[in-house]
Amino acid sequence: MKALVLLSGGVDSATCLGMAIEEYGRKNVCGLSISYGQKHAKELEAAKKIADYYEIEFISLDLSRIFAYSDCSLLTQSQQEIPRESYAKQLENSEGKPVSTYVPFRNGLFLSSAASIALSKGCSVIYYGAHSDDAAGNAYPDCSSSFQEAMSRAVYIGSGNQLTIKAPFVLWTKAEVVERGLMLHVPYELTWSCYEGGEEPCGKCGTCIDRAEAFAKNGIKDPALKRGE
Numbered sequence: 001m002k003a004l005v006l007l008s009g010g011v012d013s014a015t016c017l018g019m020a021i022e023e024y025g026r027k028n029v030c031g032l033s034i035s036y037g038q039k040h041a042k043e044l045e046a047a048k049k050i051a052d053y054y055e056i057e058f059i060s061l062d063l064s065r066i067f068a069y070s071d072c073s074l075l076t077q078s079q080q081e082i083p084r085e086s087y088a089k090q091l092e093n094s095e096g097k098p099v100s101t102y103v104p105f106r107n108g109l110f111l112s113s114a115a116s117i118a119l120s121k122g123c124s125v126i127y128y129g130a131h132s133d134d135a136a137g138n139a140y141p142d143c144s145s146s147f148q149e150a151m152s153r154a155v156y157i158g159s160g161n162q163l164t165i166k167a168p169f170v171l172w173t174k175a176e177v178v179e180r181g182l183m184l185h186v187p188y189e190l191t192w193s194c195y196e197g198g199e200e201p202c203g204k205c206g207t208c209i210d211r212a213e214a215f216a217k218n219g220i221k222d223p224a225l226k227r228g229e
Contacts (some may be wrong), residue, residue: 037077
């Protein structure tokens with residue numbers, strides 16, 4: 001069996017990759033990184049470094065034109081500032097809508113594209129790293145367990161029962177993801193999560209805050225921060 005892992009360059013997808021390699025062996029795993037028009041390329045560069053570390057096949061895809069009409073604050077064309085506060089704080093003023101860093105139906109498009117590539121590459125499973133913290137409060141609805149179940153069923157049916165989706169963290173917290181990754185010796189020092197594209201993570205955007213809390217709950221400093229010391 002072969003697996004395709006959606007590899008964003010962050011903590012969750014890197015941990016998914018470690019799990020897939022543990023189960024299938026690196027020769028039977030490939031990574032797919034997708035550009036969606038984000039304001040910086042740091043996460044794409046991180047995805048390539050992680051793939052090189054594990055010595056797996058690496059595929060890149062550009063879907064940026066699909067998101068050209070969106071004003072999501074992560075995207076190049078947006079004039080919105082990326083919020084520098086936790087997701088919980090952002091949701092207090094969102095009136096039940098997703099946060100401003102929600103890229104419209106991104107995971108749906110990513111999984112659909114991944115399904116086509118996975119079938120062409122002879123893969124039987126797709127891994128992606130959605131977790132419960134991102135789905136909480138409808139911040140990122142395409143990270144929820146209900147979305148995962150619906151997409152998994154659609155992909156399974158649409159592939160002629162050849163392809164399944166695994167979202168092993170969909171009911172986990174990010175701290176639990178990090179705990180599993182530490183057991184697998186995932187190279188977190190190579191990952192990038194920050195929505196900003198600076199030399200070092202900003203430490204203030206929603207994903208930086210979540211990441212810092214996840215490592216703190218595991219009693220260690222974020223390995224990626226050691227790069228600046």
